Amino acid sequence: MKLKIHRGAAQIGGNIVEIATKSTKIILDCGRNLPPLDDPKAADDMEIDGLTRGESAYAAVFVTHYHADHCGLAERVNADIPIYMSEDTKNVLDVIADFINRPLPRVNKILNPGHEERIGDIKVVPLNVYHSAMGAMAFLVEADGQKLLYTGDFNRIDETFYTLIDQVDILLCEGTNIGARNGMTEQDVELDAARIMRETDGPVFVLCSTTNIERVRRIERACNKSGRTMAIDPFMKAVTDKAASQLLLVNPVGFVPNFITEEKTPRIYKYLARDFMTFAGARAVSKMTNLTFMVRQSMGEFLERLNRLSALKGSTLIYSMWRGYENTAYTKKFLDLCRSLGMNIEYLHASGHAYREILETTVSRLNPKTLIPIHTESAETFCEMYDNVVTLCDGEVFDCERL
Ligand SMILES: [Zn+2]
Structure with missing residues (x-):
């Protein structure tokens, strides 16, 4: 199994993650870049061959939640690539589309928590997480005998989550607030x-x-x-x-x-x-x-x-x-x-993203062999905290076999 973060390895938002085996490639999240604060309508012209242009190379796109920095490019995904998301995610995107007068999102399959999807030789199990978007999911991906958990965005995780997972080989973990302790709940x-x-x-x-x-x-x-x-x-x-x-x-x-x-x-x-x-x-x-x-x-x-x-x-x-x-x-x-x-x-505000203490709990409970930060501007903080961290650059391929 190979992992490639097309975008989001060292920034907050705009997540696009590729998982590939010899025969199958899928995408986890297809986010739009968060626009600069002084230009909220800035366009995102990101193109990925086989995803947004050219002959389709991906078998599916899985969306973790309805924030645009995780799903904003969905409307540009090639029409023959199926898009998967939770029912809550689809429902909210439908309402937003009605109120801003945009086309309804294309959703080919609704994901149910705990129910695995098989795409070629890749298995994806969606799992509920808490985030400032309802119906947000993390994805447990299994292929070539290895397990990778992509957290998406989350601010806390239920105990039942851990009962569904034993050890993971790779934890692809959001780290928006890795530098922030004890924020407001x-x-x-x-x-x-x-x-x-x-x-x-x-x-x-x-x-x-x-x-x-x-x-x-x-x-x-x-x-x-x-x-x-x-x-x-x-x-x-x-x-x-x-x-x-x-x-x-x-x-x-x-x-x-x-x-x-x-x-x-x-x-x-x-x-x-x-x-x-x-x-x-x-x-x-x-x-x-x-x-x-x-x-x-x-x-x-x-x-x-x-x-x-x-x-x-x-x-x-x-x-x-x-x-x-x-x-x-x-x-x-x-x-x-x-x-x-x-x-x-x-x-009065509580972050939609886990503070450092919760990230620490998540890492210790999942006990991954390799920890790869995403959705963070402080990957080096993970490196200071753990000795099994691999930091990737956007576009770099990580071969999970090398573990
Ligand atoms: Zn989010």
Whole structure:
């Protein structure tokens, strides 16, 4: 079995990993490069012969989760190469495609955790991991008598995960936070959010990723603890409908932040029309009390409308994303607006990626013969911690037989 990281060996995001035997080649993740913070719409022109152009050389593409830095190139994969992903991943990508008016993702097979897929002489077993994307999976790959575990992105792993795996030969492990110890946990976010919600007289607004279902669940629990009702827009309603089994969402209030018409945005209108009676405009929600609005950077005008209705008095914005996004123009503009409207701003976030202690536990539990970092800018930290680390460059072939 040969391993080649086409991209992502020494950077965060843009993962494309190849596993090859003499007869079969597959791809794990086909990520788009994370765009620079000052140019969020930057294109990714990466081409791989046999994957995105030329005669197809790969038998399948397996996607770990729905973040674009792991699946963003899927739409450019040759049409005759089947794409595999979990049901949650497909569902969320479908909703996103509807709301940004892009083609629906092509999915040829739904992966079920623990159920192996055989592609030629390669066996792939998908396993659930926790990440800021629901339905995220790690892949256990077996071929030529060797086992490789590709973690994808994760922030923690269930005990049952380890019961499904005995020793692995190669651990291809994400290391986004290998340099960070003891960061805030989702539980901390929940407790602090509940406190802020209790201490705030006016409405609370939470700026977080709509598709980070674990975070939505934590905010929802904080609402319950503080006697607030969560207010969600049609996009969050559509996403959370897909995650219904993981959420409570008891009678949330629906609000429409932007004008939606059947003519201009028919695919979004379909969602709205289905739930029409449950969504209210700014005027109606401005009269309600004890609300916590789930918001995005695009909702500045909605906040201004609430302000004109004198509904922002004593309000707080909880910024619940990676702080780095503050440097993007659209986030900065939104935060500046919040400040100019007199809103108090609090920061609460837990990383979607495992902190160092959890990475250490993962490595010691899986006890790999060889540890290969990916999705990290600090591979050298792994080298300092372990003596079985092999660092690869993008495009370098690692022959697992040499172990
Ligand atoms: Zn991710």
